[in-house]
Amino acid sequence: MKPIRVGLLGLGTVGGGTVNVLARNREEIARRAGRAIEVVQASARDLGKARICDTTGIELTTDPFAVVDNPAVEVVVELIGGTDLARELVERAVAAGKHVVTANKALIAHHGNTIFEAAHRAGVTVAFEAAVAGGIPIIKAIREGLAGNRIEWLAGIINGTSNFILTEMRSAGRAFDDVLAEAQRLGYAEADPTFDVEGIDAAHKLTILAAIAFGVPLAFDRAYTEGISRIAPEDVGYAEQLGYRIKHLGIARRRDEGIELRVHPALVPASAILANVDGVMNAVMVRGDAIGPTLFYGAGAGAEPTASAVVADLVDVVRALTTDPENRVPHLAFQPDAISDAPILPVAQARTAYYLRMTALDRPGVLADIATVLGRAGISIEAVVQKEPPQGAEFAQLVMLTHRVLERQMDEAIAAVEALSSIRGSVTRIRVEHLEGA
Numbered sequence: 001m002k003p004i005r006v007g008l009l010g011l012g013t014v015g016g017g018t019v020n021v022l023a024r025n026r027e028e029i030a031r032r033a034g035r036a037i038e039v040v041q042a043s044a045r046d047l048g049k050a051r052i053c054d055t056t057g058i059e060l061t062t063d064p065f066a067v068v069d070n071p072a073v074e075v076v077v078e079l080i081g082g083t084d085l086a087r088e089l090v091e092r093a094v095a096a097g098k099h100v101v102t103a104n105k106a107l108i109a110h111h112g113n114t115i116f117e118a119a120h121r122a123g124v125t126v127a128f129e130a131a132v133a134g135g136i137p138i139i140k141a142i143r144e145g146l147a148g149n150r151i152e153w154l155a156g157i158i159n160g161t162s163n164f165i166l167t168e169m170r171s172a173g174r175a176f177d178d179v180l181a182e183a184q185r186l187g188y189a190e191a192d193p194t195f196d197v198e199g200i201d202a203a204h205k206l207t208i209l210a211a212i213a214f215g216v217p218l219a220f221d222r223a224y225t226e227g228i229s230r231i232a233p234e235d236v237g238y239a240e241q242l243g244y245r246i247k248h249l250g251i252a253r254r255r256d257e258g259i260e261l262r263v264h265p266a267l268v269p270a271s272a273i274l275a276n277v278d279g280v281m282n283a284v285m286v287r288g289d290a291i292g293p294t295l296f297y298g299a300g301a302g303a304e305p306t307a308s309a310v311v312a313d314l315v316d317v318v319r320a321l322t323t324d325p326e327n328r329v330p331h332l333a334f335q336p337d338a339i340s341d342a343p344i345l346p347v348a349q350a351r352t353a354y355y356l357r358m359t360a361l362d363r364p365g366v367l368a369d370i371a372t373v374l375g376r377a378g379i380s381i382e383a384v385v386q387k388e389p390p391q392g393a394e395f396a397q398l399v400m401l402t403h404r405v406l407e408r409q410m411d412e413a414i415a416a417v418e419a420l421s422s423i424r425g426s427v428t429r430i431r432v433e434h435l436e437g438a
Contacts, residue, residue: 003036004318007073009064009089010080011044011051014103014130017303018077018310019053029311033318037311043067043080052303068093075317077310078102087111094118094126099321101313103130103306109204109220112211116331123325127313132205133158133282135305136298137312142212142286144329149288151213153253155435156284157277158205160300161189161196162228162248166265167278169236170245176231188280198227199248199263206250210261213286214254215334216342219261224347226264235357235428238399239267242383244355245275249433258343260350266433267355267401274435285435293435348408353382353432355401356414361422362389362396370398370417377413379405395424401432 008015019039022029030036042055043064061067068076068089076093078100080086086107093100094115102108108115108128119126129139133156142151157163161183168179180197183189195201207220228248239246244267253260268275273295277283282300287293299305320328330336360366371381382401389396402410414427 001035003038004033004074004314004321005038005040005072006075006077006314007067007070008039008042008058009067009076009078011042011053011055011060012079013052013303014306014310015042015044015077015079016052017307018079019055019058021304021307021311022314023054025311029315033315035318037314037318040072041067041070064089065092068096068098073098075099075101075314077314078104078107079310080104081106083107083110087115090115090126091118094122094124097122097124099124099317100126101130101310101317102126102128103310104128105131105201105204105208109207109218112208112218112331117336119331120325120336125317125320125328126331127317128208129313130306130309132208133284133296134298134300134302135308136282136284136296136300137309138209138284138296139212140312141294141296142209146286146288146291146294149290151254152287152289153251154209154213154284154286155249155251155274155433156206156209156282157247157274158250158282158284158300159196159199159202159248160280160282161193162199162202163277163282164188164280165197166228166231166236166246166248169231169233170240173233173237175233176229197229199225202248202250202263206252206261206263209250209284210252210259211332213252214259214342215332215338215340216259216344217339218332219344222261222344224262224264224350228265230428231265231430232428234397235355235430238357238385239355239430240270241385242267242355242399242401243270244268244432245270246430247274247277249274251433255345257349258345261344262347262350264431266431268433268435272435287436348406348411350407351404352407353402353404353434354410355399355430355432357397357399357428358417359395359424360398361424362394363422366422367398369420369422370400373416373420374402374413377405377409377416379403379409379413
């Protein structure tokens with residue numbers, strides 16, 4: 001059979017890696033897909049730029065629309081990023097009856113509902129394994145491998161930049177700004193690191209995972225998002241002293257009232273698997289009612305790890321070319337007419353334990369006053385650590401761990417604690433996640 005002809009939008013890190021993997025493993029891929037897969041055309045902004053791949057035999061252009069409109073191209077691979085141009089290109093490819101593979105998590109998180117609806121009408125597939133956790137096949141695992149389970153929750157380290165920063169802060173006792181600068185020098189963080197360190201990138205990915213796990217529409221605008229830029233070295237140290245490590249987690253949990261969807265730093269027991277995922281690595285835990293907790297671990301970014309997922313999607317698309325569109329694996333795991341309307345819960349309804357750090361007057365009765373405020377809010381204290389203040393100092397650092405409570409209760413309690421005359425400044429609050437079954 002003739003090779004499947006692919007048009008590539010973007011020849012950067014992932015695009016170059018995709019060309020390399022397809023060339024190096026050409027025969028193996030053809031054996032798996034049933035047909036060879038061949039890149040025939042690719043677009044790039046600068047045709048003179050040095051590449052990590054050999055583009056011999058590939059027609060190059062600066063016009064991505066020329067690739068989409070090329071009648072010889074049967075599958076379009078979108079690797080340019082962003083949401084505006086990428087959306088226009090993907091929707092144009094779908095309208096032309098072409099299958100699409102994308103690594104663009106922002107595009108899927110923001111516009112996936114519309115894109116998948118159009119793809120369903122057109123009878124084509126939009127595959128997006130590479131959009132979440134790089135080379136880890138987490139989407140396929142949830143959508144297909146765990147299809148017999150009712151997913152209870154998932155939690156993951158899904159941004160390597162934030163994980164690298166927190167790992168360095170813990171292992172070397174360094175400040176956030178110092179480690180961020182190193183991450184930028186090493187190429188782990190962009191010149192503008194906002195998407196990574198403020199949790200936006202992780203929220204894009206969590207939105208996609210939650211939709212597949214629970215059969216709900218993509219709802220990025222309702223995901224609670226908090227970054228790591230306010231994590232101080234002393235918080236990392238206190239966490240370690242209490243038997244925890246701080247990780248930046250994406251958490252989606254099914255509850256009777258709806259779905260929790262939140263990204264934020266969290267204290268995780270040092271013995272837990274996720275607490276020991278370091279550096280730029282990614283990991284996702286998924287708990288199903290039949291299988292229990294499972295772990296998916298690996299490289300969350302990089303040329304060939306991400307290309308691995310892109311090529312896997314290409315193989316799936318080729319395999320499905322002769323399949324009745326109504327019998328293909330649904331984009332969001334559940335049949336389009338069976339998507340749930342379960343609400344995404346506001347973070348005020350999240351239930352978790354908390355780490356609290358505050359600066360308090362070093363005098364008798366202060367701890368009792370704080371405990372009274374917490375008790376009135378229905379919050380019980382699990383542990384207390386007070387650091388001995390310097391000789392003659394009037395204030396001391398006070399750290400508490402609480403039991404699980406609704407976030408709105410904690411919000412009210414923190415406001416009351418900060419209003420005490422014995423408390424200076426604001427209370428630092430970090431959620432604590434024990435991840436049942438981890």
